[in-house]
Amino acid sequence: SSTNLPTKMRAANITEQGDFDVIQVRELDVPKPAQGQVLYKVDYGGVNMWDTYARSGVYKPGIPFTLGNESAGEVVAVGEGVEGFKAGDKVAAYTTGGGFADYCIAPADKLVKLPEGTSTRDAATVLLQGLTALTFVKEAHEVKPGQFILIHAAAGGLGLLLVQLCKHLGATVIGTTSTQEKADIAKKAGADHVLLYGEGRDIVSEIYKITGGEGIDRGVHAVFDGVGKDTFDMDFDLVRRKGTIITLGNASGPVPPFAPLKLAPKNLKVCRPVLNQYVHTREEFQTYSTELFKLVKDGHLKLAVHAEYPFTADGVKQAQKDITSRKTSGKLLIKVA
Ligand code: NDP
Numbered sequence: 001s002s003t004n005l006p007t008k009m010r011a012a013n014i015t016e017q018g019d020f021d022v023i024q025v026r027e028l029d030v031p032k033p034a035q036g037q038v039l040y041k042v043d044y045g046g047v048n049m050w051d052t053y054a055r056s057g058v059y060k061p062g063i064p065f066t067l068g069n070e071s072a073g074e075v076v077a078v079g080e081g082v083e084g085f086k087a088g089d090k091v092a093a094y095t096t097g098g099g100f101a102d103y104c105i106a107p108a109d110k111l112v113k114l115p116e117g118t119s120t121r122d123a124a125t126v127l128l129q130g131l132t133a134l135t136f137v138k139e140a141h142e143v144k145p146g147q148f149i150l151i152h153a154a155a156g157g158l159g160l161l162l163v164q165l166c167k168h169l170g171a172t173v174i175g176t177t178s179t180q181e182k183a184d185i186a187k188k189a190g191a192d193h194v195l196l197y198g199e200g201r202d203i204v205s206e207i208y209k210i211t212g213g214e215g216i217d218r219g220v221h222a223v224f225d226g227v228g229k230d231t232f233d234m235d236f237d238l239v240r241r242k243g244t245i246i247t248l249g250n251a252s253g254p255v256p257p258f259a260p261l262k263l264a265p266k267n268l269k270v271c272r273p274v275l276n277q278y279v280h281t282r283e284e285f286q287t288y289s290t291e292l293f294k295l296v297k298d299g300h301l302k303l304a305v306h307a308e309y310p311f312t313a314d315g316v317k318q319a320q321k322d323i324t325s326r327k328t329s330g331k332l333l334i335k336v337a
Contacts, residue, residue, distance in 0.1 A: 033079035068099025092123035145170025304330030
């Protein structure tokens, strides 16, 4: 049911994986929504570390591939059997690619209608990282009042949202960042303590001081770790007995295999969740999305945008360069329309 749609569109696309220069903006066909799918005109795409993994080869999406796994805009056509969406609705989705394009397809099950007063810019800023933060603090480790929670890369896109949610849930939040400037940003977002990590810095003993306790009962109750390779070993020292390590990303590289016996000295748990499996059903996705937008509306989650980048090959490349060079804090957006 589409009228007056162009047949061609721009898309930030890769035909091979590799360095930043594989990113191009090409002319592709405007996709047609199949059964159960919705086509929307994109206003904003949200940039995630995921895009850089898909471009570099850490992850293996099918090639050719259109980058952008989060975007927001306005519905222009719906496929057969779609209920609850119509042309003109403002929506947002996270998708396996396709978001950095003039038009994007999403299954209706994974599309959220924006509540009154929520802009497409805000939606593209918060949807993916916000759903990740929200589902992880409930399901990967249930954050409770009085717990000590450590968040690595606390001034990042996901990090700033995790900091605010954990504070909202009553935890004492410790963050790590690479620079003092980022530490100040994480503190402003609500972190009780922020430690600078990196070469020669002993953050483990600082965490013992903050958390108190003796022997294996000192340290945090859980650590949310999107840094990966560089921090994973240290996580075993800084969590307390019966604590949880949530390894959730590869910003410094993927975590190598480890022996389960490493968990025994403190009866630790390790989990490696991805957002998708927490919002697998339509009901899960809609329930969490509704809760997320309410948290934003009620002021419990403040959104921070690092920068908007133009929808050109150079713009998309620059966004990936910036997010991987550790210079950014908060969300990076591609302004598509
Ligand atoms: P961020 O905005 O957090 O950017 C990445 C941050 O990681 C940097 O700012 C930097 O902060 C830190 N970092 C540490 N070491 C490195 C390194 N060697 N190279 C680059 N960055 C480094 O990105 P996102 O919010 O998009 O993602 C954060 C993490 O969460 C990523 O690992 C991502 O994959 C993961 N994620 C996982 C999801 C899931 O479903 N499991 C969903 C969404 C995100 P600093 O300078 O302070 O160290």
